[in-house]
Amino acid sequence: MALEIWTEKYRPKSLDAVKGQDEVVKRLKSFVKSQNMPHLLFAGPSGVGKTASAIAMAREMFGENYRDNILELNASDERGISVVRNQVKDFARSKSIGDGPFKIIYLDEADALTKEAQHALRRTMEDYAGTTRFVLSCNYSSKIIPPIQSRCAVFRFKPLQKNIIISILKNIAQTEGLTATDKALEFLYLASEGDCRKAENLLQATSAITKNIDEKHVEEVVSFAEPQEVAGVINLALEGKYNAAKEGLSKVMIGHGLSGLDAVTQIQKQIWQMDIPDPLKIKLIRACGEYEFRLVEGSNEFIQLNALLAEFSLLSENDTLG
Amino acid sequence: MIPWVRKYQPKKLTEVVGQRESIDKIVAFYQSFPRDRTIILSGPHGSGKTAIVTALATQLGAELIELNASDYRREQDVMSVLEPASRQGSIFGKKKIILIDEIDGLAGMQDRGAITSVIKIITETRFPIFITTNNVWNKKLKTLRKSCRILELRKLETPDVLRRLHKIAKLEKIKIEDSVLKKIAAHSDGDVRAAINDLQAICSGVELFNRDRIEEVESAMRMIFKSFDSEAAKSISNSLEIQPRDFLQWLDQNISSEYYDKKSIRDAYDYLSQSDIFLERIPRWQHWRFLVYVYLLSAVGVQQSKTKPNPKQVRYSKPDLMKYWIRAAKLRKAKGLAQTIGPKLHASARSLQRDFIPYFNFIEQKNPKMAKEINEWLGV
Structure with missing residues (x-):
């Protein structure tokens, strides 16, 4: 017997079933009622109902055939904007089933697109504005270029209570x-x-x-x-056992398949919970921020994270020396 | 450089690893043509579906008409190739075999029109047609299934993959430890194509393992770590014949075995980290002069970061390439998985890796029966 994943099984079937986003839902419902909408930009943390709202809205807008009228794409998986463009083109051209007034393209993780790609996307949005509406989803709306933001109604999703x-x-x-x-x-x-x-x-x-x-x-x-070893790695670095910390971190990253960004996120969270003097704590957090930035800008994740650990070792040594 | 997967594509059926039974059945299908006109080969990535068909064609000296995902953008294009190909004899007067590779990617597969035209072609074809797919039980292929013979290929076993890797390593005359080959094979999870690609990726780094190269790099490391001669460090960028990326990896591997006080390690890594950032900026801005900073910050920056040289003799070790490779392989696997189950879960590769896979792994370990039922739903 096949067993459904609960995130799908309990995915809201209607806008009313989307919980904790009352303001957003109210406005989306008015789009359904008028059978019209502008391009939308959904901003908010993961797992608070962005995709769920988009699907529920499409379902209410297009009825049973909604699947034929919504195309889901994920910006972080598609290889470049040209792929997105082609898919959008094919989808926008194919005839819609049923009598939907337009089609919806849901582009998840839109903030994964580079600035250049976003400009190209803007063109695409304009080229097909007659037949399609875009719903872009992202964690931070600030990572979306202003010309796109100004073409979209922005919806902010709140963290769930x-x-x-x-x-x-x-x-x-x-x-x-x-x-x-x-x-x-x-x-x-x-x-x-x-x-x-x-x-x-x-x-x-x-x-x-x-x-x-x-x-x-x-x-x-x-x-x-969740990799518990991260706390151990940080402790090794703070105790000045640099080589052991470095080796431990590679092991965690390989073993759990963590990306550099995942690792630095874990490290930052762990530090906040650690029992260390507040002045040192905030110095370590600042270092996390700096190296998270370098990770985004740099090419070799291991080098950046090893550099972060070296920073930790020194900060902690200076702290104990007083 | 030719990809090894292509260079070492089997030319005879005996060269194909594993799949002996399946090969016999495929030959039987070919010989009995036109009793059945079309066969669907279904099996996981890299289990040898395409390899078997191309080997069969080469062995028979037949002309191979191949359609693959890159031809599938437009439905008309596919039909315009397929229709004449299935009717007219080979222009070279040879035997002819038609291969529709990875049919799942065919545009308009859900569409009745496309599938009807494909079915018409495969039931009337004058030449045997082979179709490959990862999953013949895919809903999209329901109608197609009825008009074809179906053959399911099993996943390759690790020893099968290993045998192929050994063979290629021998033909390429590369010295590589057996344990590395074993790791690659085990990691490929039966995907021989991925394994060969990994081998090639690792061996392109092996170039830097040849004896002279290594001595050259080791002496560069010694100069950076032991001396303060900045001119000598600067000249490294001219004399050293390894990629900047590899050079930074060497430094990363060795800084902390050479430097021992926290301040030196931290400062050295700070420079290395900045150097790495400039390296990434080169392609992004197409500005090659950044390379100057890559080398100066890494070589001279790391050199000048030490408080005093370490008097001890240090053996420098080469970068741990397995580490980079395992990372890349994991990511690729997640990407592959994202293609099959991502749409079902509305999740990207990254989100799968982070939000789903750890929990699937837990269920798999604690409750295999439940895991099996979930896999069934996911269709994997």
């Missing part, structure tokens, strides 16, 4: 015949960091070990899925 995530999880647990203690739900929320997709994946993974979930079970999944 604790009670919303917990009520979504409770609903899934009930439908799936699971029980979860309050502490377990609390823990799921904390570990998800407000990302509903992550919360649902965590819950589904936990259901692989038990039907009666308490926080121990959730913890087991979290410590399996």
Whole structure:
């Protein structure tokens, strides 16, 4: 028997089912009602309902054949803007099934496109404005060039509140015949960091070990899925055991398939939770910021991260020397 | 440089690794033509589908008409090739074999029109047609399945892949440790094409492992790490014949075994990091003069960062290329997976790797039965 992934199984089927984004939903509904809309820009953290809203809106706008009227693309997967352009061209030209007034192109992770690619995208948006509407999705709207922003109605998605995530999880647990203690739900929320997709994946993974979930079970999944070794690596660097730290970090990155950016994110989060003097803590955070920037600009992730660890070692030594 | 996957494409069926049973069935299909006119070869990436067909064609001296994903942009183009090809004899008066590679990528496959024309062609063709796909049970291929013979190829075993790698390493006369070949083979997960590409990628770095080169680089390292002679360090960019990328990797590998105080290590890495940034800026801005800064910041910057030279003799080690390669291989795998299951989960390669795969792995380990059911839903 095939088992559906819960993020899909419980994907909102209508705009009303999109939780925690009342302002956004209200405005999207008015587009459905008037059967018209401008280009849209969805900005907000991951797992708060951007894709879900776009799909739910398309469903309400186009009815059962909505799939033929929405094209989903992911900017970070497509090789260059020319690919996006061709796909858009083919899609915009093919005749729509049903009587939708236009077609929707949903471009996820639009902030992964370079500035040049975004300018090309702007042209494409204009060329096909008669038959298509773009919905661009990104984490930070500031990474989208102003000429595109000015052509879009911007929607800001808020991080999901604790009670919303917990009520979504409770609903899934009930439908799936699971029980979860309050502490377990609390823990799921904390570990998800407000990302509903992550919360649902965590819950589904936990259901692989038990039907009666308490926080121990959730913890087991979290410590399996998230590299715990990062804390160890930071400690080694702070203790001045540089070579061991360097080796440890490569191991974590290779073992977990972390990208450089994922690694620096983990490092930054860990540092915030560490029991070290605040002045040192903020110096380390500043170093994270600097090297996150260099990672984005540079080419060799290992060099940049090793440099960050070297910075940590020195900062911590200076700190103890006083 | 020719990609090795092409250079070492099997020319005879006996050269194809593994898949003995399947090959027998394919030969039987060919010989019984036109009892069945078309066969679908279904199997995972790099299991040898295309290789078997091209080897068969070469062995028979037949003309091979091949259509692949790059021809599939427009439906009309495909038909305009396929239709005449399936009717007219070979212009060279040879036997003829038609290969439709990776049919899943065919534009308009969902569209009734396209599939009807394909079916018409494959039932009337005068020449055997081979179709390849990763998954014959794909919904899109439902109608097509009824008009073709189906053959499912299994994933290759690691020893099969390893045998091929050994052979190529021997023909290329490259010295490479057996353990590395084994790692590549195991990592490929039965994808012989990926394994050969990886081997070639690693061996393009092996060039830098030849004895003279290594001595040259080692003496450059010694000069940078032990002396303060900035002119000598500057001249490295002219004398050293390795790629700047590799040069930075050498420094990264050795800085912390040579320098021992925190300040030197930190300063050296600061320069190395800046140098790496300039390296990335060259292609982005098409500004080659940045290369000057790449070399000055790395060679002279690292050199001048030490408080005092380390009196100890240090053995310099070559960069750990496996490290880079494993990373790249993992990413490529995630990309491949993203193509198949990404659309179903509305997720990009990066998001799959971060938000889904760790949890799938957990389920796989703790509850294989559940994992199997999920895979079924995902269609993998």
